[in-house]
Amino acid sequence: MEYEINRVTTTLLAACEAARLPERYQALVDKYPQDPDDNAPMVSLPGKIAIVDSFGLPIRYVKSEGGYFRLNHKKFAHPHMSVTIIMLQWVRFTIGTYLDGNWRGTYMPELAHMVRYLRGETTENYQHSPNNSVWCYNETQLTQALTELFAIFNDVCQAMPPLPPGTKVTWN
Numbered sequence: 001m002e003y004e005i006n007r008v009t010t011t012l013l014a015a016c017e018a019a020r021l022p023e024r025y026q027a028l029v030d031k032y033p034q035d036p037d038d039n040a041p042m043v044s045l046p047g048k049i050a051i052v053d054s055f056g057l058p059i060r061y062v063k064s065e066g067g068y069f070r071l072n073h074k075k076f077a078h079p080h081m082s083v084t085i086i087m088l089q090w091v092r093f094t095i096g097t098y099l100d101g102n103w104r105g106t107y108m109p110e111l112a113h114m115v116r117y118l119r120g121e122t123t124e125n126y127q128h129s130p131n132n133s134v135w136c137y138n139e140t141q142l143t144q145a146l147t148e149l150f151a152i153f154n155d156v157c158q159a160m161p162p163l164p165p166g167t168k169v170t171w172n
Helices: 002-008 010-018 021-031 045-053 108-119 139-159
Strands: 059-062 068-071 081-087 090-099 102-107
Touching: 002 010, 002 102, 002 108, 010 021, 010 090, 010 108, 010 139, 021 108, 021 139, 045 059, 045 139, 081 139, 090 108, 090 139, 102 108
Parallel strands: none
Antiparallel strands: 059 068, 068 081, 081 090, 090 102
16 A cells, blocks of 8 residues: 555645545445446447536547546646546546656545545455446436536645646646
8 A cells, every 4th residue: 555655645645635535535436336237328428528528627538548538737727737537337537646757646546545544544445346436327427426526626636735836847
């Protein structure tokens, strides 16, 4: 666990703690569980793009690697913060930051797990479990889940310390 925490930075984890990410993310996981039906519906790609566009954030769809949504940090109020969203029937947010010349970040469930670990809480194994993802099967669920996920991301951004004046952010 210490390796994972060092890979993320304590600054980002402190911002996640301040934003109450573990509790808020768990509430979403509980509200939007996996449907055991293998034939459960999925929101179409045009529907996903329209929903993400409706939030007015500088996020674009990238077709490579199976497709994902990525924040354009150059047009975002917090240029050192990033979010990547993978949406199939589940929604996975990766939150990261560019500090000390390196990108540091990981998926929301892992961030929640790390914050709980740092609190001294006993946590169950979260990796590779469908119980740590938000599952959405229609546009209403997806819109509601993304609304809260973006709110969590915004609160994490607000809790991050400002960049020192003159800091240049360069992303690879």
